[in-house]
Amino acid sequence: MTARTYEVRTYGCQMNVHDSERLSGLLENAGYVRAPDAELADVVVFNTCAVRENADNRLYGNLGHLAPAKKAHPAMQIAVGGCLAQKDRGEIIRRAPWVDVVFGTHNIGSLPALLERARHNDEAQVEILESLEVFPSTLPTRRESPYAAWVSISVGCNNTCTFCIVPALRGTEKDRRPGDVLAEVEALVAEGVLEVTLLGQNVNSYGVEFGDRQAFGKLLRACGGIDGLERVRFTSPHPKDFTDDVIAAMSETPNVMHSLHMPLQSGSDVVLRAMRRSYRQERYLGIIDRVRAAMPDAAITTDIIVGFPGETEDDFAQTLEVVRAARFAGAFTFQYSPRPGTPAAQMDGQVPKQVVQERYERLAALQDDIAWAENMSQVGRVLDVLVAEGEGRKDGATHRLSGRAPDNRLVHFSLPADAAPPRPGDVVTVEVTYAAPHHLVADGAYGGVRRTRAGDAWELRSGRAPDVPAAGVLLGMPTVGAPSVGSAADACG
Numbered sequence: 285m286t287a288r289t290y291e292v293r294t295y296g297c298q299m300n301v302h303d304s305e306r307l308s309g310l311l312e313n314a315g316y317v318r319a320p321d322a323e324l325a326d327v328v329v330f331n332t333c334a335v336r337e338n339a340d341n342r343l344y345g346n347l348g349h350l351a352p353a354k355k356a357h358p359a360m361q362i363a364v365g366g367c368l369a370q371k372d373r374g375e376i377i378r379r380a381p382w383v384d385v386v387f388g389t390h391n392i393g394s395l396p397a398l399l400e401r402a403r404h405n406d407e408a409q410v411e412i413l414e415s416l417e418v419f420p421s422t423l424p425t426r427r428e429s430p431y432a433a434w435v436s437i438s439v440g441c442n443n444t445c446t447f448c449i450v451p452a453l454r455g456t457e458k459d460r461r462p463g464d465v466l467a468e469v470e471a472l473v474a475e476g477v478l479e480v481t482l483l484g485q486n487v488n489s490y491g492v493e494f495g496d497r498q499a500f501g502k503l504l505r506a507c508g509g510i511d512g513l514e515r516v517r518f519t520s521p522h523p524k525d526f527t528d529d530v531i532a533a534m535s536e537t538p539n540v541m542h543s544l545h546m547p548l549q550s551g552s553d554v555v556l557r558a559m560r561r562s563y564r565q566e567r568y569l570g571i572i573d574r575v576r577a578a579m580p581d582a583a584i585t586t587d588i589i590v591g592f593p594g595e596t597e598d599d600f601a602q603t604l605e606v607v608r609a610a611r612f613a614g615a616f617t618f619q620y621s622p623r624p625g626t627p628a629a630q631m632d633g634q635v636p637k638q639v640v641q642e643r644y645e646r647l648a649a650l651q652d653d654i655a656w657a658e659n660m661s662q663v664g665r666v667l668d669v670l671v672a673e674g675e676g677r678k679d680g681a682t683h684r685l686s687g688r689a690p691d692n693r694l695v696h697f698s699l700p701a702d703a704a705p706p707r708p709g710d711v712v713t714v715e716v717t718y719a720a721p722h723h724l725v726a727d728g729a730y731g732g733v734r735r736t737r738a739g740d741a742w743e744l745r746s747g748r749a750p751d752v753p754a755a756g757v758l759l760g761m762p763t764v765g766a767p768s769v770g771s772a773a774d775a776c777g
């Protein structure tokens with residue numbers, strides 16, 4: 285019997301991307317195989333997001349597109365999980381009765397059993413739990429990248445930001461024990477991974493559940509002791525809980541990268557209060573000052589929401605002020621729009637759309653200027669770039685590969701004619717010659733390639749030699765992980 289095929293369609297944040305790796309791992313453990321590209325799978329899983337604007341319309345639209353296929357292939361199964369499933373529950377089956385399984389954020393491990401039960405009983409299965417049964421990291425995972433991995437240190441959030449639906453859908457914060465986190469990181473490194481990103485809605489409150497307020501800094505230092513682990517990153521920190529021991533751990537642990545993505549959301553104290561973000565402008569800028577004092581080369585990025593209810597022109601001017609002072613290397617900027625189920629959706633003072641749009645454009649223009657100036661300060665630097673898969677680009681006649689600098693800046697580089705092409709996961713040494721607002725170009729001196737175990741793992745997994753950029757080939761666009769501008773209030777942390 286041929287194995288049933290699957291496809292996971294992911295919406296939303298890094299948490300969901302990582303959860304989707306687990307969903308794939310679970311399905312492969314249960315005997316499913318990934319469907320070839322452009323082929324309709326026997327099982328289609330939607331891992332949904334409730335934060336993005338019009339998320340529900342989009343989901344029901346996508347489900348509607350699959351209805352004829354399901355009718356033509358009755359053995360096909362459709363499953364819906366993630367935050368929107370946790371929120372809408374049985375409503376999904378009511379609006380799309382051809383869906384077979386609905387599961388929530390707390391029981392992703394049940395997916396194979398629910399699919400089996402739905403098939404056996406010929407009846408849709410809806411299973412939503414109110415709290416976490418098993419920490420998801422104990423589930424099998426099919427990682428997308430052989431050289432970089434997400435590692436969850438906590439799930440859920442104890443904050444109550446008024447624009448955010450996450451606490452209602454993911455529950456309060458649950459922390460993994462440091463020993464479990466480190467064991468997972470060590471296992472990943474043994475498989476060839478050289479970069480990990482520690483993941484939590486608020487990494488700075490890590491440890492609150494087991495009574496150690498300095499647990500996150502200690503975890504960073506412990507990662508520093510893992511042989512073969514070259515790059516450690518984390519997301520997202522919260523300015524309310526950000527303490528100096530974390531800055532010290534970052535600056536004193538060589539494999540912790542000098543990059544920090546710290547959500548600002550607004551520069552106005554009045555708006556921060558209305559958002560229930562319990563830090564103020566002064567505290568935020570104070571953290572930035574201390575980070576820069578300890579790590580002058582740190583690249584700091586952020587999230588900003590424009591047009592939160594009640595935001596006046598003066599409040600917005602405060603945000604611009606902070607942006608000028610902070611000199612972010614990049615920012616995800618979002619136009620506020622109400623999300624059902626959040627307190628902010630009920631607030632007075634919703635800002636008219638054209639006002640939000642106009643402020644958003646002013647902010648984006650200012651931030652672009654700053655990012656460009658910050659990137660120009662990198663010209664002439666020699667950087668170690670971790671080569672990425674699918675991030676190359678063609679600029680006119682020049683074909684470039686791409687990767688990430690230690691501070692997470694996106695770098696496009698070209699190879700000398702006689703150079704052996706690096707593999708994704710290898711590290712090249714290049715000189716930056718040009719800066720754009722959202723990336724660097726390194727066409728200067730080429731310091732060669734360091735082949736890594738991560739590159740070996742990529743070659744083993746892909747079963748092919750590295751791509752040599754050929755004339756006319758566009759390797760992809762530089763989008764992954766690059767702070768940029770967005771259009772919805774979907775910022776967390």
Ligand code: SF4
Nearest residue numbers: 441445448450776777
């Ligand atoms: S925005 Fe982030 S910190 Fe605030 S409630 Fe949502 S997940 Fe928690």
